[in-house]
Amino acid sequence: MSSGWSHGVNTKQIGNKTEARILSTLVAAGYGVSIPFGDNEKYDLILDDGSRLYRVQCKTGWREDACIRFKTGSKTTVDGDPTVVDYDTTVDAFAVRCRDSGELYWVPSDDVGKKSTYLRLTEPAIDHPRVRLATDYLLEDRLTHLEDTR
Numbered sequence: 001m002s003s004g005w006s007h008g009v010n011t012k013q014i015g016n017k018t019e020a021r022i023l024s025t026l027v028a029a030g031y032g033v034s035i036p037f038g039d040n041e042k043y044d045l046i047l048d049d050g051s052r053l054y055r056v057q058c059k060t061g062w063r064e065d066a067c068i069r070f071k072t073g074s075k076t077t078v079d080g081d082p083t084v085v086d087y088d089t090t091v092d093a094f095a096v097r098c099r100d101s102g103e104l105y106w107v108p109s110d111d112v113g114k115k116s117t118y119l120r121l122t123e124p125a126i127d128h129p130r131v132r133l134a135t136d137y138l139l140e141d142r143l144t145h146l147e148d149t150r
Helices: 011-028 139-148
Strands: 032-034 045-048 053-064 067-071 073-078 081-086 093-098 104-108 116-120
Touching: 011 032, 011 045, 011 053, 011 093, 011 104, 011 139, 067 093, 104 116, 104 139
Parallel strands: 053 093
Antiparallel strands: 032 045, 045 053, 053 067, 067 116, 073 081, 093 104
C-alpha cells in the first residue's frame, strides 16, 4: 500500500530512512550521537559536539513549489481528539532530509514555525525577515559552524 510518499513504503519506513541517513552523516563527521530509549521523547537523537549536547528531531522534507517543506508539529491524540503539538523548547534543532533531492539540512529550533517550515530554494523577489534560504541551512555547513563554536 502506498503512503503517497514513495511506492510501497510507509511513513514509518520513510522516517527510519531519514533518521538513519542523518545519524550516519553525523557519525561520519566525527560527532558523538546517542539515541534515546523508546519512542516517548520528542527528540530522535542527541548530538554531542564535545562541549554541548543538542536534542535533535529528524524530519523528512519535500519539494513544494520553490521550497523544501517539513513539518514542525507532531500529530497526537488528546482526550480522543487528534491535535498538532509543536516541539516548543523540547528540541534544539531539526535535522531534515529532503526526500526529493537527498540533501540534508540543520535548522535551529528558533528558526522554525509552529506547524511547518519552508526553506526557499531560490532568492525571493522581496526581502522579508521570515524568508529562510535552504542554502543557509545545509547540514554540512551548519556542522562546520558548530565546530567553530567549540
